[in-house]
Amino acid sequence: MRLYCREFDGPADRTLLVIHGGPDWDHSYLVDPLDQLAGAHRLLFPDLRGCGRSPAEEPLTPDAMVADLAELIGEGPVDVLGFSYGGLIAQRLAIQHPALVRRLIVASSSVLPVPDDAFEGWEEYERRRALYPSVWDAPGLEGVALTRAEAFACAPCEVWRPSSLPRYLEILEKVRFTASYLGVYRAGKFPSARYPDGPERLEATGIPVLLLQGRQDMTFPAFLAERVPFAESVILENAGHMAHVDQRTDWLRAVQKFLE
Template identity: 50%
Template sequence: MTGETEIFVAWREGRQDRALLAIHGGPDWDHSYLRDPLSELGCRLLLPDLRGCGRSGRVGEYHPDGVVDDLVRVLDSFGVERADVLGHSYGGMVAQRFAITHPSRVRSLVVSGSSVLPVPPDAFEGWAERDALLAGREDPWQREDLTPDDVKAEAVAAAPVNIWRAEAMPGYLRRLEAVRFGAEWVRQLRAGTLVTPRLPDAAQRIAELDIPVLLLHGRYDMTFPVSLVEPTLRLIPRARAVVLEAGHMLHVDDPEGYLRALREFLGGAALEDGLELGGTRPV
């Protein structure tokens, strides 16, 4: 569309009564690391690359409000009035912002490997294994002239932090090889101009939406602590939680448990077996 960022969407037509909009994290990743196992669901599936990511357009400003506007256009382009919205990691915070600012477009919300509440500075205090994994690592975002290769190298280096089950690691590393990494967002992070998608009082505002909410989390998540799940449940009456024996990339560590939790939450629209992802297009 003229004057608007072109957003690339991988999609699969499924049951027309429900659509799942899945928002990736990073944010300088693309949607592809979420395809498996989401493509096994039977509902209609939309997997956009956020602006500046993957095969979507590059712009001058990377602000979460622009991302939300892009997602509205994605739903409009596919004729989806209301969607079940899932966001992973950074995408989990974008999904919350989308639900709060566009409540008429959201049927339910899945916060996957992310958090509604801010992460406190001492959230991981005393976790020796995490401390050991992070010990001595340089901050990769302090380098000059950051490139997509730098972002990819950091994703590979961080794999032991994000994957809990050793047997899942080889498949995860292969998955990373397929991701189209970028560096647009991290350059803003380095410049100190990156705006968080987390809105103030998000838990209260989500509770006021009165929609079903699923907190889908890994017990050994080293990015967003599992300790935030219980206090979030107390603040959002319609929220439920599923905690898997997994790390931050819980859909890779435990794909069967991940799918089971989603199918139980989404109901009949997601009970059927999925098909191959059937197409891609820009909007």
């Protein structure tokens, strides 16, 4: 398996591997502001198997993603930042290959499962969800067009500050979407990236963990980060799921501090 990987030069012993979310997105929406770490850190931005410019070779599973990343790291260890769904893959990587992960940042994701009623009673969540119709059953939308349309339709829920929305839409325009996982996801056949005992397994690795979250995240609620005693947590106010867009400076500062 050959992954497409964008690299920024820096010391090999200060490598940061960045794992994007989606899946069916590429890495590009995370480059800014992390590229400011280049020089002080070597940065690796792979496109996961079947995502962006990486080929969609079977099996398309979380474990295959983890195996690809372990091969990319090589001897390690490296620091790892996993964003959204990439945060789940990053945890799985740490659990399966603890010797390869020096420090772990779980950004806009969660260690604990999201309860079904996580957003119940949150009026702003309901208001923003009502701003866009579901595109999943829209006529004529299939494949990459559907993945892309869903990302744009969800944009009002992904950033919290209205002033962030134009910038976020510009970022989405540059994302190379795929549809490798769309069929198995819609059919309910895409394996979960979570272990049933994931928190216990992650704690047992002894790897330092930072949970970096927006207070107004409408995908992975911030209160879950505050319920993980073995991890450090940073909750950014006035920030949604794309906290690195809403609070760019503070988000990057939290990453830098943890990696010192």
